[in-house]
Amino acid sequence: MPAEQAEPRILIADDSLSARDFLKSQLTALRPRIYEAENGVDALEIACSKYLDLIITDVQMPGMDGLSLCRKLKDDPTTQGVPIIILSNLESDQDITKGFDVGAVCYLAKSECKSELLQRVERTLERAALLRGKxxxxxxxxxxxxxxxxxxxxxxxxxxxxxxxxxxxxxxxxxxxxxxxxxxxxxxxxxxxxxxxxxxxxxxxxxxxxxxxxxxxxxxxxxxxxxxxxxxxxxxxxxxxxxxxxxxxxxxxxxMMLLQERSRLTRERTMLLSAIASLIQALEARDAYTRGHSESVASISKSLAEHMGLPPDNVERIVLAARLHDIGKIGIADSVLLKEGKLSDEEYDNIRSHPLKGAQILKPIPSMQSILDAVMYHHERMDGSGYPLGLKGSSIPLDARIVAVADVYDALTSNRPYRRAMSYEEASVVIKEMRGGHLCPDCVDAFMTMMKDSDVGGSNGQKRQRNGKRQVQNAQ
Known part of the structure; x- marks a missing residue:
């Protein structure tokens, strides 16, 4: 059964209580929400007042028979789209034809209910779910x-x-x-x-x-x-x-073709992300001081994007970009990436090439196209002094600006060979100083509000430091 049909709403119309109980027992595997009516008049009232996924009706009922019920349901725009299965002891070709003429999608003899009802109902619900709203x-x-x-x-x-x-x-x-x-x-x-x-x-x-x-x-x-x-x-x-x-x-x-294609793409995307996650782990294993950095930046970016009210699809895209923002460092030699002393100009230029290298790694992958901007531009600065292109102000994509704030904060609150990890308060001062020059003012303001609302640092000003894999507390 499709996920959206986990609790199908089914109306059973039959003047026999024992028949209704039998039908309910046949459908328990679907865990349905069952509505019952003992005649066509009551069934019509329920159908007009409730959202239904399916109607199962007998033909011979007092007040209004099943065929008349079908006609009225199919004449009403609010109910004409609800699939109807007719169950009856009337099994002649003429009776079956009458059932289909009034709009039933299935006509089943009551003698066949025990062996076929559940299968017919499942098939009808699946088809209705697939075609609903088309x-x-x-x-x-x-x-x-x-x-x-x-x-x-x-x-x-x-x-x-x-x-x-x-x-x-x-x-x-x-x-x-x-x-x-x-x-x-x-x-x-x-x-x-x-x-x-x-x-x-x-x-x-x-x-x-x-x-x-x-x-x-x-x-x-x-x-x-x-x-x-x-x-x-x-x-x-x-x-x-x-x-x-x-x-x-x-x-x-x-x-079905679209669903199969979507399923295939999802599987491929999952396998691809697993492979990339392995690359990230291999990358961060080279440097104990940056281990867990990508996941931490992804966590902070997610919180910030949600705090800024971005749609779920945008948040998901930003999280993926944050996880992969340093993927280009795979192409940087250990002698440069792990050097503790001062970098030469040539070495510094090599380090600065990692956003472009990251975009080049991901560009051939169709499902990664939406995150290329954030990966490539997360080191651009609002005043135009960043890299690789020297973009300025709003020309820097929002995704990249969000990842940049998370990247800077995580770097500041992480231990490095050349300095200890800053506390939240110390890092906040630095980030505020970067507002407008290095970092996006809107993103910084949203970040500071988010961190204040989540009480990072504590009301008594208690310092919290991050070491190794520990993520920013209460900012998720």
Whole structure:
């Protein structure tokens, strides 16, 4: 089951208490929130007042039968998207057809419930979760065709927007981003071929499914639409259920492909970060005085970014950049990196090259593109005296400015061969002096407020020093 369906909300409508209890027992593995109704009238009231993921209904019930309940639910825009499973002792082909005609997604004989109900419910919920909220743009110059197709898609749970021709459809794209496009071919103003070509020319819509509709089954026309970028072709007149099933299949396949791709990228990213983490550990193992520096800078950067109210995605990006901000030091020789005496000009220039080296290491990796700025520019200064490019003021990316404050604070409060670790109070004085010249004023102000709010240093001015891996206390 998808994570968002951990507690599906299911309405069971059946006039038999024992039947409802049996159905509930069959669904316990899903840990659902169950609502019960003993007739169609009560079921309709619950469906109109509660958010539901699924409705399971009997056909023969007093007051309002299951078929009438389905019709009313599918006629109401607020409930027409909720999938309905019909359970019944009526098993003839005619009865089953009636069930599908009123909008049920599944018709199951009660005798098959014990062996098939759970599987059918799981499949229905998974498909509904995958398709929930998907948008379809329907383009056709025929009002009657648009009306029928749009109504059927809306009843299946899709968000639907319509247009009379290709030009109007293009204008709809400015305010509506569809997941699927259904378009007639022969239309005035702009025909379907021109519209399809225009859609495929836009990067945002190059991969979404496009279905062409036409009364012509000419092979040449089919080939032309395929060359323009159409993924499927419907020949008029068609049964509207064909449209719904095709839309569900295309979007399910497309959605599963995207989910699989996202999962693949997540796995690759995790493996990549593990490999990079190993490099960072190897880097910091060269120098006992900087061991744990990257994680500490990442922790402080995270706290500062959150304190500044940045969105979660931005915070995540900044944390990753902070972890990798010194990755370029891998390319610095030990004789230079670990030298305790004064560096020569050439050696100092070598040290100053590590931001650029870091960006060069990460640049070939697609998933690292968003953090290149912070890695490359975290040693730039507000007055333009930093490196590697001498950027000034707001031309320095915010991510880099945040990491710079965290980097300086952690360096000041860490033991070094040439000095002891500063206390919070001592480091604060230095950082305040750097405000506006070296460090971003906004970031420094936010940092000082954050540290004060977290009571680092203590109300009695007690000094806290950091040694080795210990991170800044209470600033996370």
């Amino acid at each position: 948008g379809v743009l329907v383009v056709d110059d025929s009002n009657s065709i648009r009306s029928v197709v749009c109504r059927s898609l809306a009843q299946a749970g899709f968000r639907v927007v319509e247009a009379e021709n290709g030009r109007e459809a293009l204008s709809r794209l400015s305010s509506f981003q569809p997941d699927l496009i259904l378009s007639d071919i022969a239309m005035p103003v702009m025909d379907g071929q021109t519209f399809c070509k225009a859609v495929r020319a836009m990067e945002l819509y190059q991969s979404i499914p496009f279905v062409a509709m036409s009364s012509s089954s000419d092979r040449r026309m089919l080939r032309q639409m395929s060359e323009k970028g159409a993924d499927a072709y419907l020949v008029k007149p068609f049964n509207v259920e064909e449209v719904v099933l095709l839309a569900e299949k295309l979007l399910s396949d497309h959605g």
